[in-house]
Amino acid sequence: MLRILTAGESHGRGLVGVIEGLPSNVPLKLELINQDLRRRQQGYGRGGRMKIEKDQIEVMSGIRGGKTLGSPISFVINNRDYDNWREHMDPFQENKEERRVTRPRPGHADLTGQMKYNFDDIRNVLERSSARETAVRTAAGSIVKQFLKCFNIEVYSHVVSIGDVQLNKNSNMFFDTQNSDDLVKLIKKADESPVRCIDQETEAAMIQAIDEAKADGDSLGGVFEVHITGVPVGLGSYVQWDRKLDAKLSYALMSIQGIKGVEIGEGFTNTTKPGSQVHDEIYHQEGQGYHRKTNFAGGIEGGMSNGETIILRCGMKPIPTLYKPLRTVNIHTKEVEMATVERSDTCAVPAASIVGEMVAISVIGEEFMRKFGGDSLEEIMKRWKDYI
Ligand SMILES: Cc1cc2nc3c(=O)[nH]c(=O)nc-3n(C[C@H](O)[C@H](O)[C@H](O)COP(=O)(O)O)c2cc1C
Numbered sequence: 275m276l277r278i279l280t281a282g283e284s285h286g287r288g289l290v291g292v293i294e295g296l297p298s299n300v301p302l303k304l305e306l307i308n309q310d311l312r313r314r315q316q317g318y319g320r321g322g323r324m325k326i327e328k329d330q331i332e333v334m335s336g337i338r339g340g341k342t343l344g345s346p347i348s349f350v351i352n353n354r355d356y357d358n359w360r361e362h363m364d365p366f367q368e369n370k371e372e373r374r375v376t377r378p379r380p381g382h383a384d385l386t387g388q389m390k391y392n393f394d395d396i397r398n399v400l401e402r403s404s405a406r407e408t409a410v411r412t413a414a415g416s417i418v419k420q421f422l423k424c425f426n427i428e429v430y431s432h433v434v435s436i437g438d439v440q441l442n443k444n445s446n447m448f449f450d451t452q453n454s455d456d457l458v459k460l461i462k463k464a465d466e467s468p469v470r471c472i473d474q475e476t477e478a479a480m481i482q483a484i485d486e487a488k489a490d491g492d493s494l495g496g497v498f499e500v501h502i503t504g505v506p507v508g509l510g511s512y513v514q515w516d517r518k519l520d521a522k523l524s525y526a527l528m529s530i531q532g533i534k535g536v537e538i539g540e541g542f543t544n545t546t547k548p549g550s551q552v553h554d555e556i557y558h559q560e561g562q563g564y565h566r567k568t569n570f571a572g573g574i575e576g577g578m579s580n581g582e583t584i585i586l587r588c589g590m591k592p593i594p595t596l597y598k599p600l601r602t603v604n605i606h607t608k609e610v611e612m613a614t615v616e617r618s619d620t621c622a623v624p625a626a627s628i629v630g631e632m633v634a635i636s637v638i639g640e641e642f643m644r645k646f647g648g649d650s651l652e653e654i655m656k657r658w659k660d661y662i
Pocket residue numbers: 321381382383403404405408530531532533591593594595617618619620622625626629
Protein backbone atom coordinates (compact mmCIF):
# COMPACT_ATOMS: atom_id res chain seq x y z
CA MET A 275 0.00 0.00 0.00
CA LEU A 276 1.29 3.41 -0.96
CA ARG A 277 -0.04 6.11 1.36
CA ILE A 278 0.38 9.86 1.26
CA LEU A 279 -0.53 12.19 4.13
CA THR A 280 -0.26 15.97 4.21
CA ALA A 281 -0.35 18.50 7.06
CA GLY A 282 0.07 22.22 7.38
CA GLU A 283 -1.68 25.57 7.26
CA SER A 284 -1.37 28.00 4.37
CA HIS A 285 0.23 30.77 6.46
CA GLY A 286 1.71 28.59 9.20
CA ARG A 287 5.39 27.73 9.48
CA GLY A 288 5.25 25.21 6.67
CA LEU A 289 3.79 22.06 5.22
CA VAL A 290 4.60 18.44 6.01
CA GLY A 291 4.27 15.34 3.86
CA VAL A 292 4.66 11.62 4.55
CA ILE A 293 4.81 8.88 1.91
CA GLU A 294 4.81 5.32 3.04
CA GLY A 295 5.03 2.21 0.91
CA LEU A 296 7.70 2.95 -1.68
CA PRO A 297 10.36 0.23 -2.02
CA SER A 298 14.04 0.66 -1.19
CA ASN A 299 16.77 1.60 -3.68
CA VAL A 300 14.71 3.96 -5.86
CA PRO A 301 17.10 6.69 -7.03
CA LEU A 302 15.62 10.12 -6.25
CA LYS A 303 16.90 13.50 -7.42
CA LEU A 304 15.69 16.32 -5.18
CA GLU A 305 16.25 18.79 -8.02
CA LEU A 306 13.53 17.04 -10.05
CA ILE A 307 11.09 17.39 -7.14
CA ASN A 308 11.95 21.08 -6.82
CA GLN A 309 11.42 21.44 -10.54
CA ASP A 310 7.85 20.09 -10.21
CA LEU A 311 7.27 22.40 -7.23
CA ARG A 312 8.36 25.30 -9.46
CA ARG A 313 6.06 24.15 -12.27
CA ARG A 314 3.10 24.20 -9.86
CA GLN A 315 3.95 27.72 -8.71
CA GLN A 316 3.93 29.05 -12.25
CA GLY A 317 1.02 29.43 -14.63
CA TYR A 318 -0.68 32.55 -15.81
CA GLY A 319 -3.29 34.03 -13.46
CA ARG A 320 -1.57 33.43 -10.12
CA GLY A 321 -1.63 36.17 -7.45
CA GLY A 322 0.97 37.83 -5.22
CA ARG A 323 1.67 34.81 -3.01
CA MET A 324 3.59 32.97 -5.70
CA LYS A 325 6.07 35.84 -5.89
CA ILE A 326 6.85 35.32 -2.20
CA GLU A 327 7.15 31.52 -2.09
CA LYS A 328 10.06 29.55 -3.56
CA ASP A 329 8.94 26.04 -2.71
CA GLN A 330 11.76 23.59 -1.97
CA ILE A 331 11.59 20.16 -0.42
CA GLU A 332 13.53 19.51 2.77
CA VAL A 333 13.75 15.78 3.37
CA MET A 334 13.54 14.59 6.99
CA SER A 335 13.63 10.82 6.56
CA GLY A 336 13.42 7.84 4.24
CA ILE A 337 16.14 8.83 1.75
CA ARG A 338 19.86 8.18 2.14
CA GLY A 339 22.62 8.65 -0.41
CA GLY A 340 20.09 9.67 -3.05
CA LYS A 341 18.05 6.46 -2.73
CA THR A 342 14.89 5.46 -0.88
CA LEU A 343 15.29 3.27 2.21
CA GLY A 344 11.85 1.65 2.04
CA SER A 345 10.96 3.47 5.26
CA PRO A 346 8.45 6.36 5.38
CA ILE A 347 9.69 9.38 3.48
CA SER A 348 8.89 12.57 5.35
CA PHE A 349 9.58 16.10 4.24
CA VAL A 350 8.88 19.77 4.91
CA ILE A 351 8.15 22.70 2.58
CA ASN A 352 8.54 26.04 4.35
CA ASN A 353 6.08 28.91 4.00
CA ARG A 354 8.21 31.98 3.38
CA ASP A 355 5.04 34.04 3.85
CA TYR A 356 4.83 32.90 7.50
CA ASP A 357 7.00 35.83 8.56
CA ASN A 358 4.34 38.23 7.23
CA TRP A 359 1.49 36.37 8.96
CA ARG A 360 2.94 35.53 12.39
CA GLU A 361 0.61 37.95 14.14
CA HIS A 362 -2.46 36.70 12.31
CA MET A 363 -1.52 33.10 13.07
CA ASP A 364 -0.87 33.71 16.77
CA PRO A 365 -3.97 32.82 18.77
CA PHE A 366 -2.87 35.06 21.66
CA GLN A 367 -2.33 38.08 19.46
CA GLU A 368 -3.42 41.55 20.39
CA ASN A 369 -6.40 42.91 18.40
CA LYS A 370 -7.56 39.32 17.97
CA GLU A 371 -11.18 40.39 17.64
CA GLU A 372 -10.45 42.85 14.84
CA ARG A 373 -8.36 40.35 12.90
CA ARG A 374 -11.07 37.72 12.77
CA VAL A 375 -12.34 36.75 9.33
CA THR A 376 -16.12 37.03 9.59
CA ARG A 377 -17.47 37.40 6.03
CA PRO A 378 -17.53 33.95 4.37
CA ARG A 379 -16.65 33.82 0.67
CA PRO A 380 -19.30 32.07 -1.44
CA GLY A 381 -17.69 29.05 -3.12
CA HIS A 382 -14.98 28.61 -0.48
CA ALA A 383 -15.03 26.30 2.55
CA ASP A 384 -15.50 29.33 4.85
CA LEU A 385 -19.13 29.20 6.03
CA THR A 386 -19.65 25.45 6.21
CA GLY A 387 -16.22 24.88 7.78
CA GLN A 388 -16.88 27.49 10.47
CA MET A 389 -20.25 25.91 11.31
CA LYS A 390 -18.95 22.35 11.26
CA TYR A 391 -15.89 22.98 13.50
CA ASN A 392 -17.57 25.60 15.67
CA PHE A 393 -15.17 28.50 15.08
CA ASP A 394 -15.73 32.22 15.51
CA ASP A 395 -12.90 33.02 13.07
CA ILE A 396 -12.99 31.80 9.48
CA ARG A 397 -9.18 31.95 9.36
CA ASN A 398 -9.24 28.62 11.22
CA VAL A 399 -10.97 27.15 8.15
CA LEU A 400 -9.29 28.89 5.24
CA GLU A 401 -5.80 28.10 6.46
CA ARG A 402 -6.28 24.39 5.87
CA SER A 403 -8.87 24.40 3.08
CA SER A 404 -6.44 26.49 1.00
CA ALA A 405 -4.84 24.90 -2.02
CA ARG A 406 -1.45 25.67 -0.48
CA GLU A 407 -1.71 22.02 0.59
CA THR A 408 -1.25 20.97 -3.04
CA ALA A 409 2.45 21.83 -2.77
CA VAL A 410 2.85 18.73 -0.58
CA ARG A 411 0.88 16.52 -2.93
CA THR A 412 3.05 17.81 -5.76
CA ALA A 413 6.27 16.91 -3.97
CA ALA A 414 4.91 13.48 -3.02
CA GLY A 415 3.65 12.85 -6.57
CA SER A 416 6.98 13.92 -7.95
CA ILE A 417 8.69 11.25 -5.83
CA VAL A 418 6.25 8.60 -7.11
CA LYS A 419 6.88 9.91 -10.64
CA GLN A 420 10.61 9.19 -10.30
CA PHE A 421 9.82 5.68 -9.07
CA LEU A 422 7.52 4.97 -12.04
CA LYS A 423 10.00 6.42 -14.53
CA CYS A 424 12.10 3.31 -13.77
CA PHE A 425 9.27 1.39 -15.51
CA ASN A 426 8.87 3.83 -18.43
CA ILE A 427 5.66 5.33 -17.04
CA GLU A 428 5.41 9.10 -17.58
CA VAL A 429 2.85 11.81 -16.92
CA TYR A 430 2.06 15.06 -18.78
CA SER A 431 -0.68 17.64 -18.74
CA HIS A 432 -1.96 20.60 -20.71
CA VAL A 433 -4.76 23.12 -20.44
CA VAL A 434 -7.68 22.70 -22.86
CA SER A 435 -9.93 25.58 -21.80
CA ILE A 436 -10.00 28.76 -19.72
CA GLY A 437 -13.46 30.24 -19.21
CA ASP A 438 -15.14 29.98 -22.61
CA VAL A 439 -11.88 29.93 -24.58
CA GLN A 440 -11.38 26.35 -25.75
CA LEU A 441 -8.71 24.48 -27.61
CA ASN A 442 -10.09 23.39 -30.98
CA LYS A 443 -11.52 19.93 -30.35
CA ASN A 444 -9.95 18.46 -33.47
CA SER A 445 -6.45 19.33 -32.35
CA ASN A 446 -6.34 16.89 -29.47
CA MET A 447 -9.64 15.47 -28.28
CA PHE A 448 -9.92 12.83 -30.99
CA PHE A 449 -6.71 11.33 -29.82
CA ASP A 450 -5.21 8.87 -32.26
CA THR A 451 -2.74 6.51 -30.57
CA GLN A 452 -0.64 6.36 -33.77
CA ASN A 453 0.13 10.04 -33.35
CA SER A 454 0.65 9.94 -29.61
CA ASP A 455 4.38 10.74 -29.85
CA ASP A 456 3.59 13.95 -31.73
CA LEU A 457 1.04 14.95 -29.13
CA VAL A 458 3.46 14.23 -26.28
CA LYS A 459 6.02 16.51 -28.00
CA LEU A 460 3.43 19.29 -28.21
CA ILE A 461 2.41 18.84 -24.59
CA LYS A 462 6.04 18.87 -23.42
CA LYS A 463 6.57 22.12 -25.33
CA ALA A 464 3.44 23.63 -23.75
CA ASP A 465 5.07 23.09 -20.34
CA GLU A 466 7.10 26.22 -21.02
CA SER A 467 4.14 28.43 -21.98
CA PRO A 468 2.24 30.58 -19.45
CA VAL A 469 -1.15 28.86 -19.71
CA ARG A 470 0.25 25.43 -20.75
CA CYS A 471 -1.89 25.26 -23.90
CA ILE A 472 -0.56 23.39 -26.96
CA ASP A 473 -1.90 25.92 -29.47
CA GLN A 474 -0.34 29.41 -29.47
CA GLU A 475 -3.37 31.23 -30.84
CA THR A 476 -5.67 29.70 -28.23
CA GLU A 477 -3.04 30.43 -25.57
CA ALA A 478 -3.09 34.14 -26.48
CA ALA A 479 -6.90 34.21 -26.22
CA MET A 480 -6.70 32.47 -22.82
CA ILE A 481 -4.22 35.06 -21.54
CA GLN A 482 -6.53 37.82 -22.70
CA ALA A 483 -9.51 36.19 -20.95
CA ILE A 484 -7.54 35.98 -17.68
CA ASP A 485 -6.39 39.60 -17.99
CA GLU A 486 -9.98 40.74 -18.56
CA ALA A 487 -11.28 38.77 -15.59
CA LYS A 488 -8.55 40.26 -13.38
CA ALA A 489 -9.37 43.79 -14.52
CA ASP A 490 -13.04 43.12 -13.69
CA GLY A 491 -12.19 41.83 -10.20
CA ASP A 492 -13.51 38.46 -11.37
CA SER A 493 -12.03 34.94 -11.72
CA LEU A 494 -12.03 32.06 -14.22
CA GLY A 495 -12.02 28.28 -14.21
CA GLY A 496 -11.30 25.87 -17.01
CA VAL A 497 -10.34 22.36 -18.03
CA PHE A 498 -7.00 20.55 -18.12
CA GLU A 499 -6.04 17.15 -19.39
CA VAL A 500 -3.60 14.65 -17.87
CA HIS A 501 -1.94 11.95 -20.01
CA ILE A 502 -0.13 8.98 -18.50
CA THR A 503 1.94 6.91 -20.91
CA GLY A 504 3.55 3.49 -20.49
CA VAL A 505 1.03 2.13 -17.97
CA PRO A 506 1.03 -1.68 -18.23
CA VAL A 507 -2.16 -3.62 -18.90
CA GLY A 508 -4.10 -4.56 -15.79
CA LEU A 509 -3.67 -1.92 -13.08
CA GLY A 510 -6.93 -1.71 -11.11
CA SER A 511 -9.61 -4.38 -11.23
CA TYR A 512 -13.22 -5.06 -12.16
CA VAL A 513 -13.72 -7.57 -9.31
CA GLN A 514 -14.70 -5.07 -6.63
CA TRP A 515 -16.17 -1.54 -6.93
CA ASP A 516 -13.48 0.12 -4.87
CA ARG A 517 -10.64 -1.41 -6.88
CA LYS A 518 -11.56 0.20 -10.21
CA LEU A 519 -8.78 2.37 -11.62
CA ASP A 520 -11.10 4.97 -13.16
CA ALA A 521 -12.89 5.33 -9.81
CA LYS A 522 -9.61 5.73 -7.91
CA LEU A 523 -8.28 8.32 -10.32
CA SER A 524 -11.54 10.27 -10.21
CA TYR A 525 -11.51 10.25 -6.40
CA ALA A 526 -7.97 11.59 -6.27
CA LEU A 527 -8.51 14.25 -8.94
CA MET A 528 -11.80 15.35 -7.36
CA SER A 529 -9.93 15.92 -4.10
CA ILE A 530 -7.95 18.80 -5.65
CA GLN A 531 -9.35 22.14 -4.43
CA GLY A 532 -11.70 23.61 -7.03
CA ILE A 533 -12.06 20.50 -9.24
CA LYS A 534 -15.75 19.81 -9.88
CA GLY A 535 -15.71 17.40 -12.82
CA VAL A 536 -13.56 14.49 -13.96
CA GLU A 537 -13.85 12.78 -17.33
CA ILE A 538 -12.08 9.59 -18.42
CA GLY A 539 -11.18 9.64 -22.12
CA GLU A 540 -14.07 10.92 -24.22
CA GLY A 541 -16.51 10.14 -21.40
CA PHE A 542 -19.07 12.88 -22.08
CA THR A 543 -18.64 13.16 -25.86
CA ASN A 544 -19.10 9.39 -26.11
CA THR A 545 -22.59 9.73 -24.60
CA THR A 546 -23.76 11.53 -27.76
CA LYS A 547 -22.55 8.89 -30.24
CA PRO A 548 -23.56 5.35 -31.20
CA GLY A 549 -21.40 2.52 -29.83
CA SER A 550 -19.98 1.77 -33.27
CA GLN A 551 -18.20 5.16 -33.21
CA VAL A 552 -17.10 4.98 -29.59
CA HIS A 553 -15.51 1.65 -28.75
CA ASP A 554 -11.87 1.23 -29.69
CA GLU A 555 -11.36 -1.70 -32.07
CA ILE A 556 -8.79 -4.31 -31.09
CA TYR A 557 -5.76 -5.22 -33.27
CA HIS A 558 -2.83 -7.58 -32.85
CA GLN A 559 0.59 -7.55 -34.44
CA GLU A 560 3.76 -9.59 -33.88
CA GLY A 561 6.12 -7.53 -31.72
CA GLN A 562 3.49 -4.95 -30.80
CA GLY A 563 0.93 -7.34 -29.31
CA TYR A 564 -2.65 -6.17 -28.77
CA HIS A 565 -3.30 -2.50 -29.45
CA ARG A 566 -5.98 0.01 -30.52
CA LYS A 567 -5.90 2.61 -33.26
CA THR A 568 -8.15 4.97 -31.33
CA ASN A 569 -8.35 5.75 -27.63
CA PHE A 570 -11.82 7.10 -26.94
CA ALA A 571 -11.89 5.04 -23.71
CA GLY A 572 -8.90 6.98 -22.35
CA GLY A 573 -6.86 3.86 -21.61
CA ILE A 574 -9.22 2.30 -19.07
CA GLU A 575 -11.80 -0.47 -19.66
CA GLY A 576 -13.57 -2.44 -16.93
CA GLY A 577 -11.76 -0.49 -14.22
CA MET A 578 -8.36 -1.64 -15.56
CA SER A 579 -5.63 0.03 -17.57
CA ASN A 580 -5.75 -1.46 -21.08
CA GLY A 581 -2.21 -0.51 -22.11
CA GLU A 582 -3.12 2.66 -24.02
CA THR A 583 -2.36 6.17 -22.79
CA ILE A 584 -4.55 7.08 -19.81
CA ILE A 585 -6.34 10.35 -20.55
CA LEU A 586 -8.10 12.26 -17.77
CA ARG A 587 -9.85 15.60 -18.05
CA CYS A 588 -10.62 17.80 -15.03
CA GLY A 589 -13.00 20.74 -14.83
CA MET A 590 -12.05 23.46 -12.33
CA LYS A 591 -14.55 26.04 -11.14
CA PRO A 592 -13.62 29.75 -11.09
CA ILE A 593 -11.60 30.85 -8.02
CA PRO A 594 -14.04 31.75 -5.17
CA THR A 595 -12.20 34.82 -3.82
CA LEU A 596 -13.26 37.81 -5.90
CA TYR A 597 -11.69 41.28 -5.75
CA LYS A 598 -15.19 42.50 -6.64
CA PRO A 599 -16.76 40.42 -3.87
CA LEU A 600 -20.15 38.73 -3.80
CA ARG A 601 -22.83 39.28 -1.20
CA THR A 602 -22.59 37.31 2.01
CA VAL A 603 -23.63 37.42 5.69
CA ASN A 604 -21.37 38.44 8.60
CA ILE A 605 -21.19 35.37 10.89
CA HIS A 606 -21.23 37.54 14.03
CA THR A 607 -23.84 40.19 13.20
CA LYS A 608 -25.84 38.21 10.60
CA GLU A 609 -25.93 41.47 8.62
CA VAL A 610 -25.61 41.46 4.85
CA GLU A 611 -22.06 42.38 3.84
CA MET A 612 -19.66 41.84 0.97
CA ALA A 613 -17.40 38.76 1.23
CA THR A 614 -13.85 38.92 2.57
CA VAL A 615 -11.21 39.73 0.00
CA GLU A 616 -8.06 37.74 0.75
CA ARG A 617 -5.15 38.12 -1.66
CA SER A 618 -5.98 35.67 -4.42
CA ASP A 619 -5.28 34.06 -7.78
CA THR A 620 -7.46 35.06 -10.75
CA CYS A 621 -7.13 31.69 -12.43
CA ALA A 622 -5.26 28.62 -11.20
CA VAL A 623 -6.08 26.11 -13.95
CA PRO A 624 -2.49 25.96 -15.29
CA ALA A 625 -1.19 25.43 -11.74
CA ALA A 626 -3.90 22.85 -10.99
CA SER A 627 -2.89 20.86 -14.08
CA ILE A 628 0.46 20.14 -12.41
CA VAL A 629 -1.33 19.04 -9.25
CA GLY A 630 -3.54 16.85 -11.47
CA GLU A 631 -0.43 15.16 -12.90
CA MET A 632 0.92 14.53 -9.43
CA VAL A 633 -2.20 13.10 -7.80
CA ALA A 634 -2.89 10.93 -10.85
CA ILE A 635 0.65 9.51 -10.92
CA SER A 636 0.37 8.83 -7.16
CA VAL A 637 -2.69 6.65 -7.82
CA ILE A 638 -0.84 4.83 -10.61
CA GLY A 639 2.04 4.32 -8.16
CA GLU A 640 -0.30 2.85 -5.58
CA GLU A 641 -1.85 0.46 -8.10
CA PHE A 642 1.56 -0.41 -9.54
CA MET A 643 2.72 -1.40 -6.06
CA ARG A 644 -0.44 -3.44 -5.55
CA LYS A 645 0.29 -5.42 -8.70
CA PHE A 646 4.09 -5.73 -8.70
CA GLY A 647 4.81 -4.83 -5.06
CA GLY A 648 8.00 -5.83 -3.28
CA ASP A 649 10.45 -4.43 -0.77
CA SER A 650 13.23 -3.34 -3.13
CA LEU A 651 13.27 -1.80 -6.59
CA GLU A 652 15.18 -4.85 -7.87
CA GLU A 653 12.50 -7.25 -6.63
CA ILE A 654 9.74 -5.22 -8.29
CA MET A 655 11.74 -4.89 -11.51
CA LYS A 656 11.94 -8.69 -11.79
CA ARG A 657 8.18 -9.08 -11.32
CA TRP A 658 7.43 -6.31 -13.80
CA LYS A 659 9.77 -7.75 -16.48
CA ASP A 660 8.30 -11.19 -15.98
CA TYR A 661 4.74 -9.86 -16.41
CA ILE A 662 5.51 -7.62 -19.40
C1 LIG B 1 -3.50 25.66 -7.36
C2 LIG B 1 -4.76 26.24 -6.79
C3 LIG B 1 -4.78 27.57 -6.40
C4 LIG B 1 -5.93 28.13 -5.87
N1 LIG B 1 -5.91 29.45 -5.52
C5 LIG B 1 -7.01 30.01 -4.97
C6 LIG B 1 -7.00 31.38 -4.58
O1 LIG B 1 -6.01 32.09 -4.74
N2 LIG B 1 -8.13 31.87 -4.01
C7 LIG B 1 -9.24 31.12 -3.81
O2 LIG B 1 -10.22 31.62 -3.30
N3 LIG B 1 -9.28 29.82 -4.18
C8 LIG B 1 -8.20 29.24 -4.75
N4 LIG B 1 -8.24 27.92 -5.12
C9 LIG B 1 -9.47 27.16 -4.98
C10 LIG B 1 -9.91 26.94 -3.54
O3 LIG B 1 -8.87 26.38 -2.77
C11 LIG B 1 -11.15 26.02 -3.50
O4 LIG B 1 -12.15 26.49 -4.34
C12 LIG B 1 -11.69 25.94 -2.05
O5 LIG B 1 -10.76 25.24 -1.23
C13 LIG B 1 -13.05 25.25 -1.93
O6 LIG B 1 -12.99 23.92 -2.32
P1 LIG B 1 -13.85 23.34 -3.55
O7 LIG B 1 -13.77 24.39 -4.65
O8 LIG B 1 -13.15 22.08 -3.95
O9 LIG B 1 -15.25 23.16 -3.10
C14 LIG B 1 -7.10 27.33 -5.70
C15 LIG B 1 -7.07 25.99 -6.07
C16 LIG B 1 -5.93 25.45 -6.63
C17 LIG B 1 -5.91 23.99 -7.03
